[in-house]
Amino acid sequence: MTEPALLRVMVVDDEPLAVERLQLLLARLPNVTVVGTANEGEAALRIAEAVTPDLVLLDIAMPGMDGIDVARALSTSTVDPAIVFITAFDNFAVAAFDVAAIDYLMKPVQPERLGRALERARAHLAAGGGGSGRAAAGHVEEFWVPDHTGLVRIAASDIDRVTAERDYMRLHVGPRSWLIHRTIGKLEAELDPAHFLRVHRSVILRRDTITGLYRDETGHWTARLRDGGEQRIGRSYVDEVKRLAGR
Known part of the structure; x- marks a missing residue:
């Protein structure tokens, strides 16, 4: 059996005992090395820049710069590691997951669950993904979205359509x-x-959900959809949509 690829992990949590526990759990896993730890956000960014981890296990609730802020900063840095959030809370605000993550773990972190998270991180990194869940070309491959049970992973390729609802997008x-x-x-x-x-x-x-285009008697263009529905095309988008049909 092929050994798993070496995974360079950084642990960030404002509770020293939580950091120590994760270090002990990671020490039991094959081909995992802890390259750095931090107890607050600003230090996490400095250390990550120095040690360039593949994966950051990142507590969400920290004083000052919280885990979400750290993840956002890392996603725009030259490091851009994969992110696994760690939290003691099972209810999540929608805005908290504006930054895509590979996985999330509930405290206290269970060894089996940590192992699965690392396997997911390895697979994601092997596919060329970074911390932001993006493909090599820079486009998002997946979204982690909250629902009543916690978080759900949605592959971008599974999304049929996106509709705007004020400051939110519905996938x-x-x-x-x-x-x-x-x-x-x-x-x-x-x-x-x-x-x-x-x-x-x-x-x-x-x-590929668009199966046809037609123009009504008022001159408006509409797309016929694979599920039997229709979508009116905005006037400023007509030319781009018609290129689908080579027009």
């Missing part, structure tokens, strides 16, 4: 949907344009 996957805190402009930039197309100021469609 539609089949009959279900989830909210994330984004502007539609930011989400449009994050999704791969080879697979997604903005057709209205408040709607993005996955290209």
Whole structure:
């Protein structure tokens, strides 16, 4: 059996005992090395820059710069490690997961669950992903979104359409949907344009869900969708949508 790839891990938690416990758990796992620890956000950024970890196990609730702020800063840095959030709370604000993460762990962290999180991180890194859940070309591959049980992972390729609801975007996957805190402009930039197309100021469609286009008697263009629905196309988006049909 092939040994797992070496995973360079950094642990960030404001509770020294929590850091120590994670270090002990990580020491029992094969091909894992702890390259740094930190007890607060500013130090975490400095140390991460110096040790360049593959993965950061990151507590969310910390005084001052919390885990979400640290994750945002890391995602725009030259380090950009994979992120696994750690939390003692089982209720999450939508805005807290504006930064994509590979996984999240509940305290107290269980050895088996930690092992699965590291396996997921290895697979993600092997596929060329970074901490922001992006493909090599810079487009988001997945979203972690809150629901009543905690978090749900949604692959970008599974999203049928996106609709805007004020400061939130609703991701539609089949009959279900989830909210994330984004502007539609930011989400449009994050999704791969080879697979997604903005057709209205408040709607993005996955290209392969569009089965036809027609213009009504008033001159408005509408897209027919694979699920039998329809979507009116905004006037400023008509030319781009018509290129689907080579027009």
